[in-house]
Amino acid sequence: MQPTDTALDARLAQEAPAEPGAPRRMILNMGPQHPSTHGVLRVVLELDGEIVTKAQPEIGYLHTGIEKQAEALGWQQVVTLTDRMDYLANLSNNLAYALSVEKLLGIEIPPKAQWMRVMLAELSRINSHVVWLGTHALDLGAMSVFFYCFREREELLRIFEMFSGQRMMTSYIRIGGLALEPPRGWDRAVRNFIRGLPAKVDEYEALLKENPIFLRRTQGVAELPLERLLDLGVTGPMIRAAGLAWDIRKAEPYSGYDKFDFQIPVRHESDVYARFLVRIEEIRQSARIVEQALEGMPEGPWKADAPRYLLPDREKMKTQMEALIYHFKIVTEGMRVPPGEAYVPVESPRGEIGFYVVSDGSSQPWRVFMRTPSFGNLQALPDLFEGRLIADTIAALGSMDFVLGDVDR
């Protein structure tokens, strides 16, 4: 027999009005199969007329125990799990995990791999923001933007497929560098895409920016002061739309971001419209970073020189005794990571992502804690909903830009 969600039902029963004279409230269940929750989020809303008096998010419908699984896999294998958390910005997740483990290993990443990583992370930021823009506009009734945005996304997925052989679950950034040598002709594909992007972004912005319906539905909606957002642990574009110019790429540069020239877009209104403007501008800034990466791409190896941890090249393995021994050791025992712990924060499209990795010296992680931006940001949901119109909940929800795979892990 299927056990029921009894505790939740009991709470719902408590929330019913105590006596007949009390104000009438309505309990409305939203999700987990609601199209505008962008996944399987469930929100229990308590309504007084059209005003939401209480909102209670229920998460966990997509919980797959990734952190538990990570403890049963080898260090390098965990990369494949990170793809499946935030499935719109896989490469940012790959990067965050790789950086944390590399900090534990203490290995140096060659410049070409670093620049490649920056470029790919920015492409995945564009991918994530483009999907967000399309779905957010669709939620608010602007359907054509969705089609345009998904066209862009398709091109990006083709680029990712070109690099890694996979459209979404790329696992392309690995501990120590990249998974494969960048394919022939990658630069032409990326350049073609990035050249055409700014004009298209202008077009999409023009479709919404002064659209009266869009303005009415977003301006002044779901405002929240910066202090409250920080207190709730919100990160990323929502913070920047509230007036704080804080971006981990600038504040704590990783993977050579300090060598790139870009700006942090900031707005002060902290409403849905400001979040839209910040994300649109972030697409442009990401395009700038990708262009710089293309122009200045260094030559050299795409993988670190760390024979104790990384598999040697096929050629070396067949001609050198040392390399063969290391190959045998790594394949049979797995990559052993020295004991210790590390946490490297990374600016994902949604905010701060970081992997708190703990090693006991064996070939499997002792603990991998995934600090995901969506989980932190979703805590702001009751604040964004309560005391406001039920019609605005969808706009507020969309402006948070969470991915449920990232929330539940």
Added chain:
Amino acid sequence: MMPPEILALPTPAAIHAWDSAALSGGSLERGDLVLWTTREKLPALCRFLKEQRQFTRLVAVTCIDRYPVEPRFEVVYLLHSIPNNERLRVKVAVASQDASLPSVCSVWSGANWYEREVFDMFGVRFEGHPDLRRILMPDYWEGHPLRKDFPVHGHKYSYKDE
């Protein structure tokens, strides 16, 4: 005990000057500052760090299970100060007997879900938490999945029963 090179750093020095018993240890892990405190000192220390050292952001709360070593759990508070661009990890050791800690929800509201997650996954209780119940696992679930003695496969629940 506190190594002198840690006490020379500004944040541990400020904590030491405020309450010399607040810290029970400290180290640099791959260059990152990790400070140990005790269950009794935790709420006051958190409040001090937030109000006096601008650690306005609680990045996350998590836990490490050191099974079978006792004290078994290490609850980790990842803190970040945006004005000082400084990161810090505060750790508390928790024994499996009476696994509980005071909640820091009153210091940072964002601790709410993270403490629920630690409770759900490890079974560490947070005293004074406004709404301590499972967050990711279903309400009827028995056991705490991220404990090391909880199996990856072969738990009593299976898809066949459903």
